[in-house]
Amino acid sequence: xxxxxxxxxxxAGDGAVRTRARPALSPERLVDTALALVAEEGYEALxxxxxxxxxxxxxxxxxxxVVNKADLDELLISRLCSEVVLxxxxxxxxxxxxxxxxxxLREVYLRYPGISRAALAMAPTALEILRVNDGLLGVLxxxxxxxxxxxxxxxxxxxxxxxxxLEVSVARxxxxxxxxxxxxxxxEMVRRFEALPAERFPYITRHAAQLTAGEGHDRFDFTVGLMxxxxxxxx
Amino acid sequence: xxxxxxxxxxxAGDGAVRTRARPALSPERLVDTALALVAEEGYEALxxxxxxxxxxxxxxxxxxxVVNKADLDELLISRLCSEVVLxxxxxxxxxxxxxxxxxxLREVYLRYPGISRAALAMAPTALEILRVNDGLLGVLxxxxxxxxxxxxxxxxxxxxxxxxxLEVSVARxxxxxxxxxxxxxxxEMVRRFEALPAERFPYITRHAAQLTAGEGHDRFDFTVGLMxxxxxxxx
DNA sequence: GTTTCGCACGAACACTGTTCTACATGCGAA
DNA sequence: TTCGCATGTAGAACAGTGTTCGTGCGAAAC
Numbered sequence: 001x002x003x004x005x006x007x008x009x010x011x012a013g014d015g016a017v018r019t020r021a022r023p024a025l026s027p028e029r030l031v032d033t034a035l036a037l038v039a040e041e042g043y044e045a046l047x048x049x050x051x052x053x054x055x056x057x058x059x060x061x062x063x064x065x066v067v068n069k070a071d072l073d074e075l076l077i078s079r080l081c082s083e084v085v086l087x088x089x090x091x092x093x094x095x096x097x098x099x100x101x102x103x104x105l106r107e108v109y110l111r112y113p114g115i116s117r118a119a120l121a122m123a124p125t126a127l128e129i130l131r132v133n134d135g136l137l138g139v140l141x142x143x144x145x146x147x148x149x150x151x152x153x154x155x156x157x158x159x160x161x162x163x164x165x166l167e168v169s170v171a172r173x174x175x176x177x178x179x180x181x182x183x184x185x186x187x188e189m190v191r192r193f194e195a196l197p198a199e200r201f202p203y204i205t206r207h208a209a210q211l212t213a214g215e216g217h218d219r220f221d222f223t224v225g226l227m228x229x230x231x232x233x234x235x
Numbered sequence: 236x237x238x239x240x241x242x243x244x245x246x247a248g249d250g251a252v253r254t255r256a257r258p259a260l261s262p263e264r265l266v267d268t269a270l271a272l273v274a275e276e277g278y279e280a281l282x283x284x285x286x287x288x289x290x291x292x293x294x295x296x297x298x299x300x301v302v303n304k305a306d307l308d309e310l311l312i313s314r315l316c317s318e319v320v321l322x323x324x325x326x327x328x329x330x331x332x333x334x335x336x337x338x339x340l341r342e343v344y345l346r347y348p349g350i351s352r353a354a355l356a357m358a359p360t361a362l363e364i365l366r367v368n369d370g371l372l373g374v375l376x377x378x379x380x381x382x383x384x385x386x387x388x389x390x391x392x393x394x395x396x397x398x399x400x401l402e403v404s405v406a407r408x409x410x411x412x413x414x415x416x417x418x419x420x421x422x423e424m425v426r427r428f429e430a431l432p433a434e435r436f437p438y439i440t441r442h443a444a445q446l447t448a449g450e451g452h453d454r455f456d457f458t459v460g461l462m463x464x465x466x467x468x469x470x
Numbered sequence: 471g472t473t474t475c476g477c478a479c480g481a482a483c484a485c486t487g488t489t490c491t492a493c494a495t496g497c498g499a500a
Numbered sequence: 501t502t503c504g505c506a507t508g509t510a511g512a513a514c515a516g517t518g519t520t521c522g523t524g525c526g527a528a529a530c
Contacts, residue, residue, distance in 0.1 A: 024477085048518060058479045060520075065477095069518065120355070120401055123409060130436060137438040137446075147445040149457070156458040160391070163398035166355055174358060201365060203373040210382040211372075222384070223391040227458070230465035259508080283487060293510045295489075300508090304487065 025055055027065045031075050035112060038076070042173060043114030073118040078128035080108045080115070086135030089142035095228050097139045102161050102224050105132065106217065109165035113172060116165040133158060145231045153231050157224065164220055186212045260290055262300045266310050270347060273311070277408060278349030308353040313363035315343045315350070321370030324377035330463050332374045337396050337459050340367065341452065344400035348407060351400040368393065380466045388466050392459065399455055421447045 033054050038046050048069060052059045066072045084104045087097045109116045124130070133154060140150035193208035204211065214222075268289050273281050283304060287294045301307045319339045322332045344351045359365070368389060375385035428443035439446065449457075 047516085049516085052479095058481095059518080060480075061478050063519075117356075120398060121352075121405055123405070127435075130431070130439060134436045134439045137442065141438060141442075147442045148448055151442060151445040151448070152454050152457045153461065155454060156395070156461070159398045159402060160395055163355065163394045167394060170356055170358070196365070200362075201369045203376060204365060204369045207372065207376075207382045207386060210386040213383055213386070219387050219390060222387045223462070226388065226391070226465040227461050230461040282485085284485085293512095294487080295511075296509050298488075 025057065025061065025065065027075060029055070030062060030065055030072065031079050034072065034076060035079065038112040038115055042169070043112065043117060070122070074122060074126050076112075076115060077119050077122060078126045080112070081105075081126075081128040081132050083108055084132050084135075086132065087139065089138040091142045091144065094139050094143035095232070098136060098143070098157070098228055099221070099224055101132065101136050101139065102157055102220075103217075105158070105161045106165055106220060109162065110168060113169040114166070116162040116169065119162045120159075120166065140231065143228075143232055149231060153227055157227060160223060160227075161220075164223075260292065260296065260300065262310060264290070265297060265300055265307065266314050269307065269311060270314065273347040273350055277404075278347065278352060305357075309357060309361050311347075311350060312354050312357060313361045315347070316340075316361075316363040316367050318343055319367050319370075321367065322374065324373040326377045326379065329374050329378035330467070333371060333378070333392070333463055334456070334459055336367065336371050336374065337392055337455075338452075340393070340396045341400055341455060344397065345403060348404040349401070351397040351404065354397045355394075355401065375466065378463075378467055384466060388462055392462060395458060395462075396455075399458075 030051065034046055034051050037050060037054055048059045048062055051072075052062055055061075062072075066075070084101065086101065090097060109119070122129075124133070136157065137150055137154045140153055141147065143150075145153065189212045190208045193211060194205055196205050198205045265286065269281055269286050272285060272289055283294045283297055286307075287297055290296075297307075301310070319336065321336065325332060344354070357364075359368070371392065372385055372389045375388055376382065378385075380388065424447045425443045428446060429440055431440050433440045
């Protein structure tokens, strides 16, 4: 901001050169600030008005660069998918490669809490999404799976990753900033499971410990491994 | 309503008082008409106002029987889960039993388009939801799986079913009542996949036929089978 | 110097979930 | 029979949401 602009802004109360004072807004800038907003406050906090005020403008200005909120969501998921680095398929380590792609997708989703909801509600037609689908499909094919099986498993894996991240995100949102009594530690969870009527829930009450077992992403790793291990011997 | 209207209402029809003219509204009646609304117009059409007008009343009246919309969602999913019939676990046919429970859940979700979104965004604490979890867990344990594996797989299966149904629901919503050109037949889909740049999407363009293969719920059956088949030999 | 074009933006519309408040209604008690 | 009283019923309103219309300003093109 040079002297003239500063003087104008000070003089008329931001009338004259307001649009030049800050960088012009573009789809990339929209995506950047939207992702920053989601990273800090979650996907539910991403509204057109919040995004507009974060960009120091009004809601109507966003529609010059984005046709919809669904379009914005697609841009966000595309950006996230573009951050996934794809390996060149290697038949000797295809399983680890597939696990790595899924873990990358998981980390990218969880970095922006709740954004996997947008991924689930979206038509998988964006190019960047197809890119990670293509990369994962290549890895599964390198593993020797039949093309149809690889295609099915690819879809199932991507779908499961999104659903898992959504579940984790809502669980985390429940644990933090929820004033009422929500179970956080495992002991309390086990106690609640065991307190259920045993005649109606015989297996849950008996295996309450196993149901609450697992650190970090053990469940995630288990399920992905389940699918991948079942995929290989079918070839 | 003043005395004149009351007298007119009494005169014209059945029953003395207006609230008696139609059945008093209760949580069950809320759930009934809400499910009918979702079955006809999809979950997105289920708003408190639409539900209230469907019950011939105002939005505020609903909050006497339901604390929240989230609470209503929980009641809906609970109702749906209560319709699933659980088998008594049989070690000789545990795999078919598990497939059947998943298929039942799938059919119940798909009968009410988009309602699986509510299932995904919900804390799995409702008793009826725990009931099908318990039944599925019993079946998996009957298959000889280790308790931890059974618990993990149980969660993964329920999660996948909900995500699959959500995907199918949005795909169907896109195909119907969308005025712009959305791909419906498989040939067009294959053509679009093959039209992608082959250097960026080598595997998708090569296996476009396999990606669009599958009738009905073949993908669903494949994925569920993948998880179940991988579960058994681990025991 | 004038014109035109594209982006910005205030205001508004049709919605959403939710709450406040008043009102009527039916039931049990006096 | 008459009188509270609790409970369910609503109208209106509030704070939000996504989206659009019309206006207007800035800067580039002629």
